[in-house]
Structures are given as structure tokens and as C-alpha cells.
Amino acid sequence: MNKTLIFDFGDVFINLDKEGAMNHALDIFKLKTLSEELIAFNSLYEQGLISTEEFIEFYLENFPDLDEDDVLYAWNCILKDFPEHRLDFIKNLAKENTYNLILLSNTNELHIDWIKERVSFYEDFKNCFHKFYLSHEIQLRKPDASIYNFVLKENKLNPGDCLFIDDTIENIEAAAKLGIHTWNINPKTEDISNLFTIKKEFF
Incomplete structure (x- = not known):
């Protein structure tokens, strides 16, 4: 991969x-x-x-x-619904096994506990990823450069071979400074399931 x-x-x-x-x-x-x-x-x-x-x-x-x-x-109350078509998207990616899949999220214990209780397919979702990093578990937080360097080093990754998708511009800018390709997704107008259409130049 x-x-x-x-x-x-x-x-x-x-x-x-x-x-x-x-x-x-x-x-x-x-x-x-x-x-x-x-x-x-x-x-x-x-x-x-x-x-x-x-x-x-x-x-x-x-x-x-x-x-x-x-x-x-x-x-x-910031947490809302998890559309199942996005689960289908990541499950299909995991099944194809073409890419290394990593989740990197600023997520705290209360939020992840809420999600576990209310999103019935949470474990299925989590199992789609090769690595699943939550900020409160690794004690690092975006947009600090240390969290991106941690992911790159632990997984022996070349920044130029990585695409990072995040809705927060500060997080995107920090990753881009390290040479990581990025997509600052707009949740109001874009959907992760359209990744291969919107960022086709990466693939």
C-alpha cells in the first residue's frame, strides 16, 4: 500500500x-x-x-x-447523526485494501462514549482502519505538528504519500507544512464519499 x-x-x-x-x-x-x-x-x-x-x-x-x-x-450536543453511506464508503475502502487507512481525531472521552452508546455500527467503523488515533488516548492534539509527526513516524510514512482530510483549516495548514497532501472538506457542500472525484489528482 x-x-x-x-x-x-x-x-x-x-x-x-x-x-x-x-x-x-x-x-x-x-x-x-x-x-x-x-x-x-x-x-x-x-x-x-x-x-x-x-x-x-x-x-x-x-x-x-x-x-x-x-x-x-x-x-x-455538538454530536449529531452518522450517515450510513459514509460507513459503506469506508467499509468498501477497507475491503479493497488498496490504501493504508488512518483515523486522526481530536476526540475526548465523553464524546467517544456518547458515540459508542448511540452509533450502533461504531465498532464496525473503527475496524475499517489500520490505525485509529483519538487525541485523548495519545495525548496529542491537532493542529500541533507533534501529532502529525507521531503518525508519520509510528507508521513509517512518507508525507508525500499521504492525504489528510479535515474540516478545520488550522489542522489542514499544519499538516500541509509537513508536506502532507490535504483536503479541507466543507461539510455543508462536500461529502467524504466523493473523495475520489474531488481529490482525483492524488490518486
């Missing part, structure tokens, strides 16, 4: 409501914007450097009018 496809998870396979989740969080937290402290704390949790218990406790201490259910809903 000469070429490697590296996929993000959210808004590539599972749909997200980033805007709606942010608006809900600002509403229940009674904030106009998320503070740098909250953003940094969330990032630490996403890297697995803070436990789920510590994460929930932090929010309950800082927002005493809320209970645990409020915090969990605010955190998880």
Missing part, C-alpha cells in the same frame, strides 16, 4: 453542530464568548490531560447554577 488516507472524524464521518453547540453553551453559561481559560481547559481535556471527573467538577464549580446533566448536554 503506497498511499495513506488520514481522516478526521467529526464533520467528515459523523455530523457536528458546532455553531448550535457553541450558542447553547454561551446561553447556559451566560457568557458572550468563551474565555481563554475555558478554551485552554477544554483543550487539556481533549488531550486526555484531565480526567472526565475533573472536567465535570471544574464546570460545576465555575457554574454552580448548573448540574451534571446540564454540563454533559452542553458538551455533547
Whole structure:
């Protein structure tokens, strides 16, 4: 397998409501914007450097009018549906066994637990990949260069033989700086199942 496809998870396979989740969080937290402290704390949790218990406790201490259910809903309401045609797409790729398939996602423990409970085919999906990297398990997070270098080194990959698909421009730019081919997918107008049409120059 000469070429490697590296996929993000959210808004590539599972749909997200980033805007709606942010608006809900600002509403229940009674904030106009998320503070740098909250953003940094969330990032630490996403890297697995803070436990789920510590994460929930932090929010309950800082927002005493809320209970645990409020915090969990605010955190998880970003997660939406996982269209099955995208599962079919990655299953077919895995069956063909033409490419090295890697998932690389900024995903925390609460989100992956929510997905495991509600996406009945999660294990089938996970098993399609040769490697399945979640930020909280490897304690690295996009767009830091260290996470891309980790994937390249662990899998003995040439950046020029890799295509990385992500919906976040900062993550794409960081990968491109290392010589990785990229596709900044637009979840509103593009679908991962059209990969071979949209990025045909890579193949």
C-alpha cells in the first residue's frame, strides 16, 4: 500500500453542530464568548490531560447554577447523526485494501462514549482502519505538528504519500507544512464519499 488516507472524524464521518453547540453553551453559561481559560481547559481535556471527573467538577464549580446533566448536554450536543453511506464508503475502502487507512481525531472521552452508546455500527467503523488515533488516548492534539509527526513516524510514512482530510483549516495548514497532501472538506457542500472525484489528482 503506497498511499495513506488520514481522516478526521467529526464533520467528515459523523455530523457536528458546532455553531448550535457553541450558542447553547454561551446561553447556559451566560457568557458572550468563551474565555481563554475555558478554551485552554477544554483543550487539556481533549488531550486526555484531565480526567472526565475533573472536567465535570471544574464546570460545576465555575457554574454552580448548573448540574451534571446540564454540563454533559452542553458538551455533547455538538454530536449529531452518522450517515450510513459514509460507513459503506469506508467499509468498501477497507475491503479493497488498496490504501493504508488512518483515523486522526481530536476526540475526548465523553464524546467517544456518547458515540459508542448511540452509533450502533461504531465498532464496525473503527475496524475499517489500520490505525485509529483519538487525541485523548495519545495525548496529542491537532493542529500541533507533534501529532502529525507521531503518525508519520509510528507508521513509517512518507508525507508525500499521504492525504489528510479535515474540516478545520488550522489542522489542514499544519499538516500541509509537513508536506502532507490535504483536503479541507466543507461539510455543508462536500461529502467524504466523493473523495475520489474531488481529490482525483492524488490518486
